[in-house]
Amino acid sequence: MSAAGSGPEDLARGVLEGGARSIGRAISEVERDSVTVPAILRRVFPRTGRARIIGITGPPGAGKSTLVQRLAQAYRRAGRRVGIVAVDPSSPFTGGAILGDRIRMSEIYTDPGVFIRSMATRGALGGLARATSDAVDVLDAAGFDPILIETVGVGQDEVDIVRAADTIAVVLVPGLGDDIQAIKAGILEIADVFVVNKAEREGADRAVAELSMMLDLAGHPEWRPPIVKTSAPSGSGVPEAVAALEAHGAHLAASGEGRRRRSLRARSRLLALLETRFRRAIEARAPEPDGLEQAVAAVAERREDPYSAAARLFEELVPPPREAAERRSG
Ligand SMILES: Nc1nc2c(ncn2[C@@H]2O[C@H](COP(=O)(O)OP(=O)(O)O)[C@@H](O)[C@H]2O)c(=O)[nH]1
Ligand SMILES: [Mg+2]
Structure with a gap:
C-alpha cells in the first residue's frame, strides 16, 4: 500500500516522507486519541x-x-521548515478573528515549508497536553525544525501544554501592570525569554523596566531571561526575538539544562500515559461484583473511605511483585 493508505503504518510512512496529508491525518488521529x-x-x-x-x-x-x-517567516528566510501547533481555544489560529493579518500573512499558509495546525480543544486540557506532545513528535519526525507551540497562558493546564517546549517565550503587552501580578504565579516563572509586544504603544519601556526589576528580585543565576520589544504586525524586533530564542537554545545545549528538561518531559509524559492506561484499566476491568461502581457507591455513601477503596481496587488490578515476576519468567 502507498502512503495514501489508511493504516497507521501507511500514515507513519507518509509522515516520515513529509507528506502534508499524512501529517495532517496523523495529527487528527492524535487529537482524537485514536x-x-x-x-x-x-x-x-x-x-x-x-x-x-x-x-x-x-x-x-x-x-x-x-x-x-x-x-515562522524569519526561520523560513533562514531556510528552516517550520511547524506550528496552536492551542488557543479563544482564537483559533486560522479562524476569522484576525482576517487582516491572515491576508498579510497569507504567504505562510501556502508555503509547503510551513505546517500550521490548530488543535481542537474538545475534551480535557490534560488530554490536550498529551495530544500536543504527540503532534510535536509527528512534526519533528516529518522534519520540521523549529516547531512553535502557541498556547494562551492562563492556568496550570496551559503551562503543562507549553512545557512540551525546550524554550518558552512569554508574550506580554505594555500597560499590563496589575495583570503581571495576576499571571505572575502561572507563567512568569516559566519564561526563558520575555517578549513585550505592541511595543509601539506607550508604556513599553515601563513594562520592560518592571519585568527587569522582577528578574532582579527573582535572581536567575544560570540564565537571566532576556526581554525583547516587538511590534509583531510590522515585524519590528522580530530578529531580536529570534536571536534571544536561539541564545537560549545555545544555553540549553551548553549547560546540560536541555538534557535535564528533556528528561523531565519524558518522565511526565510517561507517567501521564501510565495514569491514563491505569484509569482505563480500572474502568474496564475492575472485577465484579466489587467493581468500580460498587466502590464509587461505597465511598459516596460513606461505607468505605476513599483510601481503602483505592487500595483494594489497586491490589485487585495490579498483581503483587512476585506474581508479576513469575508471569515474566513463565
Ligand atoms: N498595535 C499592535 N497590535 C498588535 C500587535 N501584535 C498583534 N497585534 C494585534 O492584536 C490582536 C491580537 O493578536 P493575536 O496575534 O491574535 O493575539 P493572541 O491572542 O495573543 O494570539 C490582533 O488584532 C493583532 O493584529 C502589535 O505589536 N501592535
Ligand atoms: Mg492566538
Whole structure:
C-alpha cells in the first residue's frame, strides 16, 4: 500500500516522507486519541528529537499568533521548515478573528515549508497536553525544525501544554501592570525569554523596566531571561526575538539544562500515559461484583473511605511483585 493508505503504518510512512496529508491525518488521529496513536508514535518516534521546540505563551490578545507567524517567516528566510501547533481555544489560529493579518500573512499558509495546525480543544486540557506532545513528535519526525507551540497562558493546564517546549517565550503587552501580578504565579516563572509586544504603544519601556526589576528580585543565576520589544504586525524586533530564542537554545545545549528538561518531559509524559492506561484499566476491568461502581457507591455513601477503596481496587488490578515476576519468567 502507498502512503495514501489508511493504516497507521501507511500514515507513519507518509509522515516520515513529509507528506502534508499524512501529517495532517496523523495529527487528527492524535487529537482524537485514536487507537492507532500507539502504532503511529512507535514508528515516528525513532525519528524525533531533532527539532527545536519553542513555546509561545501569554494572555489572550497579546499578539502571540501574529508573532508566531513573524517568527515562522524569519526561520523560513533562514531556510528552516517550520511547524506550528496552536492551542488557543479563544482564537483559533486560522479562524476569522484576525482576517487582516491572515491576508498579510497569507504567504505562510501556502508555503509547503510551513505546517500550521490548530488543535481542537474538545475534551480535557490534560488530554490536550498529551495530544500536543504527540503532534510535536509527528512534526519533528516529518522534519520540521523549529516547531512553535502557541498556547494562551492562563492556568496550570496551559503551562503543562507549553512545557512540551525546550524554550518558552512569554508574550506580554505594555500597560499590563496589575495583570503581571495576576499571571505572575502561572507563567512568569516559566519564561526563558520575555517578549513585550505592541511595543509601539506607550508604556513599553515601563513594562520592560518592571519585568527587569522582577528578574532582579527573582535572581536567575544560570540564565537571566532576556526581554525583547516587538511590534509583531510590522515585524519590528522580530530578529531580536529570534536571536534571544536561539541564545537560549545555545544555553540549553551548553549547560546540560536541555538534557535535564528533556528528561523531565519524558518522565511526565510517561507517567501521564501510565495514569491514563491505569484509569482505563480500572474502568474496564475492575472485577465484579466489587467493581468500580460498587466502590464509587461505597465511598459516596460513606461505607468505605476513599483510601481503602483505592487500595483494594489497586491490589485487585495490579498483581503483587512476585506474581508479576513469575508471569515474566513463565
Ligand atoms: N498595535 C499592535 N497590535 C498588535 C500587535 N501584535 C498583534 N497585534 C494585534 O492584536 C490582536 C491580537 O493578536 P493575536 O496575534 O491574535 O493575539 P493572541 O491572542 O495573543 O494570539 C490582533 O488584532 C493583532 O493584529 C502589535 O505589536 N501592535
Ligand atoms: Mg492566538
